Amino acid sequence: MEKTWRWFGKKDKITLSMLRQIGVEGIVTALHEVPNGEIWTKEAILDLKQYIESYGLRWSVVESLPVVESIKYAGPDRDEQIERYKISLQNLGECGVHTICYNFMPVIDWIRTDLHHKWDDGTTSLYFDYARFAYFDIKILKREGAEKAYDQDVLKKVEELDKVMTDADKDELIDSIIVKTQGFVNGNIKEGDLNPVSIFKKLLSLYDGITKDDLRENMRYFLDAIMPVCDKYDMKMCVHPDDPPYQVLGLPRIVCNAEDIRWFLGAVKNPHNGLTFCAGSLSSGAHNNLPEMAAEFAERTHFVHLRSCKLLGGGNFIEAPHTGGRAQLVELIRIFENVNPELPMRVDHGKEMLGDDEKGYNPGYSFHGRMLALGQVDGMMAVVKDELKNA
Numbered sequence: 001m002e003k004t005w006r007w008f009g010k011k012d013k014i015t016l017s018m019l020r021q022i023g024v025e026g027i028v029t030a031l032h033e034v035p036n037g038e039i040w041t042k043e044a045i046l047d048l049k050q051y052i053e054s055y056g057l058r059w060s061v062v063e064s065l066p067v068v069e070s071i072k073y074a075g076p077d078r079d080e081q082i083e084r085y086k087i088s089l090q091n092l093g094e095c096g097v098h099t100i101c102y103n104f105m106p107v108i109d110w111i112r113t114d115l116h117h118k119w120d121d122g123t124t125s126l127y128f129d130y131a132r133f134a135y136f137d138i139k140i141l142k143r144e145g146a147e148k149a150y151d152q153d154v155l156k157k158v159e160e161l162d163k164v165m166t167d168a169d170k171d172e173l174i175d176s177i178i179v180k181t182q183g184f185v186n187g188n189i190k191e192g193d194l195n196p197v198s199i200f201k202k203l204l205s206l207y208d209g210i211t212k213d214d215l216r217e218n219m220r221y222f223l224d225a226i227m228p229v230c231d232k233y234d235m236k237m238c239v240h241p242d243d244p245p246y247q248v249l250g251l252p253r254i255v256c257n258a259e260d261i262r263w264f265l266g267a268v269k270n271p272h273n274g275l276t277f278c279a280g281s282l283s284s285g286a287h288n289n290l291p292e293m294a295a296e297f298a299e300r301t302h303f304v305h306l307r308s309c310k311l312l313g314g315g316n317f318i319e320a321p322h323t324g325g326r327a328q329l330v331e332l333i334r335i336f337e338n339v340n341p342e343l344p345m346r347v348d349h350g351k352e353m354l355g356d357d358e359k360g361y362n363p364g365y366s367f368h369g370r371m372l373a374l375g376q377v378d379g380m381m382a383v384v385k386d387e388l389k390n391a
């Protein structure tokens with residue numbers, strides 16, 4: 001597989017020359033400064049592409065070309081928004097960038113409750129604590145009927161938390177769940193936005209009454225509409241799974257498990273409609289068997305995220321070292337190398353270590369932690385390639 005790295009553009013503190021030195025071949029990035037829903041011009045695309053190429057690298061994958069909310073909930077301007085999306089796709093295709101990662105998660109992208117969970121050795125990882133998440137839902141958002149979504153054990157923990165959470169703890173939880181993890185991935189809320197909780201509640205209300213089937217139909221509508229452009233310019237669309245892969249905050253989520261993936265691949269059979277196989281997101285759901293899913297969906301996978309989660313019981317999970325967890329990265333690499341050795345893959349969400357925490361990197365996107373992960377994954381790939389050569 002092609003070794004790629006998520007890089008956040010010219011302002012990223014991790015420079016392209018650093019990435020050259022650690023063996024990165026391709027770059028995964030986006031026009032982060034362009035507001036969601038605005039057209040990506042050829043001029044801006046080429047400027048970034050040429051910059052990347054001037055370091056001997058290539059722009060392998062766009063992550064993400066964001067799908068605005070009104071396409072997801074079928075708002076009045078959805079057709080206009082889809083037309084814009086098509087123009088951005090055409091512009092990317094004409095500039096020679098053909099793989100596009102996006103997601104179809106309503107309102108909120110990936111969710112973590114703790115961005116610096118400590119291991120004994122002094123490193124930190126991203127963490128998801130189910131009871132703290134329920135606390136956010138019930139006590140901070142005060143979402144109507146939220147209690148019904150959780151079992152008695154969790155509700156008990158929420159009440160215990162309520163006795164000890166200070167205002168500062170609450171602010172940190174809000175910051176982790178809906179601010180720090182969202183802004184830099186072109187989500188709905190950015191650092192500095194005033195009153196994120198009330199913005200967030202307004203966004204949630206856009207989905208009142210929208211069921212899982214409605215969201216599926218809206219995804220099908222979007223895919224049907226863009227496929228002619230994808231065919232013409234050879235655009236490989238690859239949707240990112242929902243993270244974590246189940247319903248949250250009363251919102252429907254539709255890329256959570258094998259049945260969901262089968263559904264959207266079957267709904268629009270075109271090979272340009274594909275999957276980002278994010279081993280991390282999928283492995284955070286106990287219901288997902290990753291090697292089985294990789295074997296089933298490898299042919300329609302256009303991009304791979306390699307990381308692995310460890311489930312801790314009670315709905316909690318931590319991002320494990322890339323050599324551990326339940327994703328079985330070696331087995332996944334065997335499957336993907338065999339089906340398509342050209343497939344771009346990036347390691348995802350490294351630990352914070354060796355001073356990463358002082359640099360202000362985006363959560364999950366440290367330098368040393370990801371470099372270590374890339375070294376580990378590179379080693380796995382070398383062994384697998386050797387196995388395949390000698391098979």
Ligand code: DNO
Binds near residue numbers: 109240
């Ligand atoms: C988080 C990322 C996601 C992903 C988007 C793709 O670290 O994996 O934010 O980029 O969901 O649209």
